Amino acid sequence: DIQMTQSPSSLSASVGDRVTITCRASQGISNYLAWYQLRPGKVPKVLISGASTLQSGVPSRFSGSGSGTHFTLTISSLQPEDVATYYCQTYNSAPLFGGGTKVAIK
């Protein structure tokens, strides 16, 4: 069975910092990867699909890259409204989520 491992599990950064979250698959999943943002009290929101395709309405400071087993989500300039937990999800087979990365402001 595929396993999805995210790192770090949490991070704290200053407003304006560049933030990178990593997601690793235990076997190759091509580019069948999405990233979600879960803000407190809000509905989960998809940010990126196909590993790097930004969804409509998502700020351009978010970007995704990777293929195969190694993927990254980057926030180029962290904003206060980006405080959330971020999850990767593979859809190579049945949906499977990573463990999540909690992002806080320092």
Place this chain on the structure above:
Amino acid sequence: QVQLVESGGGVVQPGGSLRLSCAASGFTFSSYAMHWVRQAPGRGLEWVACTLHEGTNTFYADSVKGRFTISRDNSKNTLYLQMNNLRADDTALYHCAKDRYGSGMNWLDPWGQGTLVTVSS
């Protein structure tokens, strides 16, 4: 716009049953696969189940197989999750979510706000 509204959550004793509903609007419900995803307190997201657009083909996480049943009524634009033999570790916020396409193997967009299930004696 697309809207998903879950209901049916509550407090239930271990071994009990509960039926969740998800009312969909703003899209052609019968054309899309639909999912249930849960988030236990202090834990991450866990995919629970999926039904393809016609409702005949269903898929489950190992943790709920044999206890939960996903179904849909396309005439009512409603998704269901029948949960039997509930355990304490089923306690979670349950979201319904629309598959981006019809295969059931896509990203999920959008999601509902969730309904809380608490299994406790």
